Every structure is written in C-alpha cells, then in structure tokens.
Amino acid sequence: MAKVQGAIVVDTEVCKGCEVCMPVCLENVIKMSKEVNRKGYHYAYMDKPEACTGCTNCAIVCPDRALSVYRVKIPA
Amino acid sequence: MEVLDIIKPENQVFCKTKLMTGCSLSYCPGCGHGTAHNLTMEVIDEMGIVEDTIGVAPVGCSVLAYDFMNVDMTQAAHGRAPAVATAISRLWPEKYVFTYQGDGDLAAIGTAETIHACNRGENIVIIFVNNGIYGMTGGQMAPTTLEGMKSSTSPYGRDIETMGSPLKITELIANLPGVYYVTRQSVHTHKHVRKAKKAIRKAFENIKLRKGLSFVEIVSNCNSGWKMTPTESNIWMEENMFPYFPLGDIKVDGKLK
Numbered sequence: 462m463a464k465v466q467g468a469i470v471v472d473t474e475v476c477k478g479c480e481v482c483m484p485v486c487l488e489n490v491i492k493m494s495k496e497v498n499r500k501g502y503h504y505a506y507m508d509k510p511e512a513c514t515g516c517t518n519c520a521i522v523c524p525d526r527a528l529s530v531y532r533v534k535i536p537a
Numbered sequence: 538m539e540v541l542d543i544i545k546p547e548n549q550v551f552c553k554t555k556l557m558t559g560c561s562l563s564y565c566p567g568c569g570h571g572t573a574h575n576l577t578m579e580v581i582d583e584m585g586i587v588e589d590t591i592g593v594a595p596v597g598c599s600v601l602a603y604d605f606m607n608v609d610m611t612q613a614a615h616g617r618a619p620a621v622a623t624a625i626s627r628l629w630p631e632k633y634v635f636t637y638q639g640d641g642d643l644a645a646i647g648t649a650e651t652i653h654a655c656n657r658g659e660n661i662v663i664i665f666v667n668n669g670i671y672g673m674t675g676g677q678m679a680p681t682t683l684e685g686m687k688s689s690t691s692p693y694g695r696d697i698e699t700m701g702s703p704l705k706i707t708e709l710i711a712n713l714p715g716v717y718y719v720t721r722q723s724v725h726t727h728k729h730v731r732k733a734k735k736a737i738r739k740a741f742e743n744i745k746l747r748k749g750l751s752f753v754e755i756v757s758n759c760n761s762g763w764k765m766t767p768t769e770s771n772i773w774m775e776e777n778m779f780p781y782f783p784l785g786d787i788k789v790d791g792k793l794k
Contacts, residue, residue: 467550468543479567479767485727502566510540517551518727524571525562526553531543 467515467532469507476504476527482519488512491519554579556587558607563598565672567767569757570599572724573666573733577637578606580738590633591625593618595647597639598673599666616647619654622661633744635662640681641671644706648680651710658715658749662740665707665752668759669778676762680704683781688762703781707754711788717749719788723756725771729784736786748791756782 469491476498482505483491492508505528507513515532556578564570581590587608594602596615603610613621618636626634643651643665654661670688671677678688678695681703685694695703711719718740722733733755740751756778760770786794 466538466543468540470544475561477566481567481725481767481771484768507540515543515550520551521730522572522725522727524564524566524568524575526557526571526575529552530550531545531548532550533538533543533548535538 463537464535465514465532466511466535467513467530468510469505469513469515469519470529470531471505472527472529473498473504474500475525476502477525478502478504479524480505481522481524482528485518485522487516487518488514554582556582556607558605560604562605563601565759565761567758567760567770568598568672569668569724569755570666572730573637573664573755573757574599574602574605576724576730576734576737577635577664578608580734580741581608581633584738584741586633586741589631590635591629593622593625593634593636595636595638595642597642597671599637599639600673602637616642616645617650618642618647619650619659619661619663622663623654623657623659626659626661630660633662633741634660635664635741637664638666639672640665640667640669641674641679644680644704648706651706652713655710655716655750655752656713658713658717660744660747660750662737662744662751662753664737664740665754666757667707667754667782668757668762669703670759670762672759672762676759676764680706681782683777686777705782707752707782707787710752711793715749716752716788717746717791718743718751719754720752720786721754721756721782721784723774723779723784725758725774754782756784
C-alpha cells in the first residue's frame with residue numbers, strides 16, 4: 462500500500478496561536494512554539510513532521526488560513 | 538522523505554484562497570468568523586462566480602468583511618443588509634448577492650428586514666453567524682444569548698422571566714413560504730467545516746434556481762465575549778449551544794424537515 466506523507470507550512474506572522482488546529486490533528490503533529498511572532502502570539506509548528514499525512518484538517522479549521530498543506534504519495 | 542522534499546508547489550493540496558485579501562483578519566484568535574469568511578470565498582472561487590458576486594457586510598465584528606473578501610462588497614446600516622441585498626438583486630437579477638450578518642445585526646436590530654426579505658423570497662443568500670453575544674461592542678446580551686448565560690449586560694445570567702427566551706430566528710424564518718433552503722452549521726472542527734462548506738455551496742447554487750431565499754446559520758464561538766480560550770469555547774459551544782441550536786438542515790428545497 463502506498464504511504465502518504467504530508468507537511469504543513471505555517472505563516473508564522475499570520476498565525477494567532479488559537480490552537481484550534483491542535484485537537485483536529487489526528488496524528489498530534491502540531492504544537493505551539495515557545496517563541497512569539499511580531500504580534501506576540503505563539504505560532505503553530507510541526508512537532509512530529511514524520512507523522513503528518515497531509516489530511517488538511519488543520520488548514521480548513523484555521524480561521525486565519527495560516528497553514529498551507531503539502532502531500533506526496535510514497536510507493537511501497 | 539525529508540520535509541523540504543515534500544514542500545514543493547506540485548505537492549500543494551491546500552492554501553488560502555485568492556479571494557481573501559492579504560489583510561490580516563481583525564478577529565480574535567480562534568473566532569469562527571475567519572473560517573466562515575474563508576469558506577464563503579472558497580465556494581465563490583470554486584463556482585467561478587467572482588465577477589457576478591456582490592456581498593453586503595453588516596455592522597458588528599464582521600463590519601470589515603469588505604476589507605477581507607476580495608469580491609464586490611457594500612456595507613449596510615445596522616441590520617439593513619437584507620434590504621440592501623434586495624435592492625441589489627432586483628436591479629441586477631443575474632448577480633449572486635449575499636449578506637453576511639451576525640446575531641446582533643440579523644436577529645435584533647434587523648429582525649424586521651430579515652423576516653420581510655425572507656417572506657418576500659428574495660433571490661439572495663443570507664449567511665448568519667450566531668455566537669450568542671454582541672462581540673464587537675464588548676459582550677452584551679444578544680437575542681440569541683442562552684438562558685443563564687452571563688454577559689456584560691446580564692451579569693447574573695440571562696433570566697427568562699425578565700429577558701425572554703433565546704430567539705430561534707432560523708426556525709422562525711424556516712416557516713416562511715419565501716424561504717427555499719434553511720440550514721444550521723458550525724465551523725469548529727474539520728467535519729463541521731466540510732459540511733458547512735457544502736451548505737454554503739448549495740445556498741449559492743440555489744440562486745440559479747430562483748426559487749427563493751437561502752439561509753445558512755453558522756453557530757460560532759466568541760471566546761473573548763464568553764471569557765474562555767478558543768478550545769474551551771468550542772467545547773462549551775458543543776455542550777451548551779448545540780442542544781438549543783441543533784445542527785442540520787431545517788428546510789431543504791422548500792420543504793420543512
């Protein structure tokens with residue numbers, strides 16, 4: 462079976478650190494950074510990049526659309 | 538595979554729609570307004586009706602919708618968005634006209650305009666974001682505030698005897714013959730977002746049929762007004778808002794469910 466691997470790119474200046482993306486991530490990939498952006502918000506980052514499947518759940522619940530999602534199929 | 542090998546333009550499966558301007562949204566972190574804005578614009582983009590869409594922004598948190606939505610927009614006096622949308626859709630019957638309103642705008646000061654536009658069966662879409670509170674002005678009690686819910690003007694909780702019951706305006710207008718499609722959705726999880734997007738798409742497609750008004754309610758959180766974190770407010774919404782404002786279709790193709 463082909464494996465799917467994904468990745469997210471966070472626009473750190475747009476992210477407001479609301480954490481809405483965290484509970485919808487089935488693989489618990491996303492965490493909030495300790496650093497803050499220019500507005501003073503902690504922004505999302507991939508804590509376990511290898512677990513991301515690129516399902517887009519996080520991106521579609523993001524009110525600010527700070528996330529873009531990439532996905533590749535890896536032939537077994 | 539390394540992350541940098543995945544992040545390539547040909548592998549991109551999701552990004553922000555071009556129909557949202559680059560302006561950073563003025564909403565509080567975690568507010569459902571942002572998701573509702575984006576869903577509306579994504580639907581218009583996917584349907585390819587950008588040139589024929591005219592939106593009407595309300596007064597309230599989403600008053601600046603015209604800054605964020607990259608389609609033709611106008612802004613109405615408080616509560617009067619359905620009246621303005623009526624005029625636009627009658628002057629340009631071929632256009633896709635929508636209003637985007639909050640509960641203070643639609644269900645309080647604009648009740649008359651909303652009910653009469655619905656009763657006349659104007660060929661427009663109303664997107665109604667219900668968060669049970671006046672968010673922009675500082676968390677005052679709205680008609681949709683739940684029983685016992687604290688707000689800055691009901692600090693001991695809403696008392697039904699003196700303040701009346703929360704207004705189920707969506708059920709109210711579903712009974713009007715001019716309304717063709719009424720649904721209630723939410724945007725706090727991925728499943729709800731996908732359903733809400735389908736509902737908004739159906740509403741815009743109904744404009745082509747010219748059978749009447751389409752009304753999409755989106756139950757949203759107001760974490761600042763409710764004094765909670767975004768995650769807490771979403772859980773509170775599931776536990777308290779959804780029993781009173783149950784999700785799902787209320788009227789489909791002119792027939793009550």
